[in-house]
Amino acid sequence: MLDGPVDQVAPALLGAHLVAGGVVVRLTEVEAYAGEGEDPGSHAHRGRTPRTEVMFGPAGRAYVYFTYGMHWCLNVVTGPDGRASAVLLRAGEVVDGLEAARARRPGVRDRDLCRGPARLTRTLGVTGEHDGVDLLDPLAPVRLLPGTDLPGTAVRTGPRVGVGGLGAATSWRFWLDGEPTVSPYRAAVVRPRRVRPAP
DNA sequence: CATCCGATTTCCT
DNA sequence: GGAAATCGGATGG
Numbered sequence A: 001m002l003d004g005p006v007d008q009v010a011p012a013l014l015g016a017h018l019v020a021g022g023v024v025v026r027l028t029e030v031e032a033y034a035g036e037g038e039d040p041g042s043h044a045h046r047g048r049t050p051r052t053e054v055m056f057g058p059a060g061r062a063y064v065y066f067t068y069g070m071h072w073c074l075n076v077v078t079g080p081d082g083r084a085s086a087v088l089l090r091a092g093e094v095v096d097g098l099e100a101a102r103a104r105r106p107g108v109r110d111r112d113l114c115r116g117p118a119r120l121t122r123t124l125g126v127t128g129e130h131d132g133v134d135l136l137d138p139l140a141p142v143r144l145l146p147g148t149d150l151p152g153t154a155v156r157t158g159p160r161v162g163v164g165g166l167g168a169a170t171s172w173r174f175w176l177d178g179e180p181t182v183s184p185y186r187a188a189v190v191r192p193r194r195v196r197p198a199p
Numbered sequence B: 001c002a003t004c005c006g007a008t009t010t011c012c013t
Numbered sequence C: 001g002g003a004a005a006t007c008g009g010a011t012g013g
Helices: A006-012 A098-104 A117-124 A165-169
Strands: A017-020 A023-033 A062-067 A071-078 A085-096 A142-145 A155-158 A173-176
Touching: A006 A023, A006 A071, A006 A085, A017 A085, A017 A117, A023 A098, A023 A117, A071 A117, A085 A098, A085 A117, A085 A173, A098 A117
Parallel strands: none
Antiparallel strands: A017 A023, A017 A142, A023 A085, A023 A173, A062 A071, A071 A085, A155 A173
């Protein structure tokens, strides 16, 4: 299920279930990232580092990274060993454990609970401590279940969010058409460097 | 809807 | 040493 070109594996994960922290989420939006040297948008592009170590390991592992000083994002490592490809889980619909989800996100509307990669991890209680866990292990604290209920809904594609430069050329973002839980698209923008206060 | 900025990790210079 | 980061919440128009 996780073998093959990552741009084919990624859309196949739509409709799959992610289980963690007493919450079950049906995935509605994902992004594909290829490996070393192939994809400027991928964290593994520049080779193996401590952070990207798990991306070079077996498929089915969780690659969890920290960004923007406060957010965790969850990827599923795909492909054969050494390929370092992964699928970023961007959004989903809570289909079970709604109470637990709401408890973790007070004041958040239901459809926004997992509407965005960092919201998804927060709602499920996924953090860096889950980096490297085997998502296919029935006993793992975070689990990925094959999409048995893939709807007849069309899969739509577009450029990845927050990926600029050459990496923006590929339409490797995949989502289920018409799903309200899909995150709002934000094009990659380069912020002008902030002016430092004079000494 | 647009802008602003947080507060930390990683990786490059 | 420091920019950039697979972003989100708050705030103001």
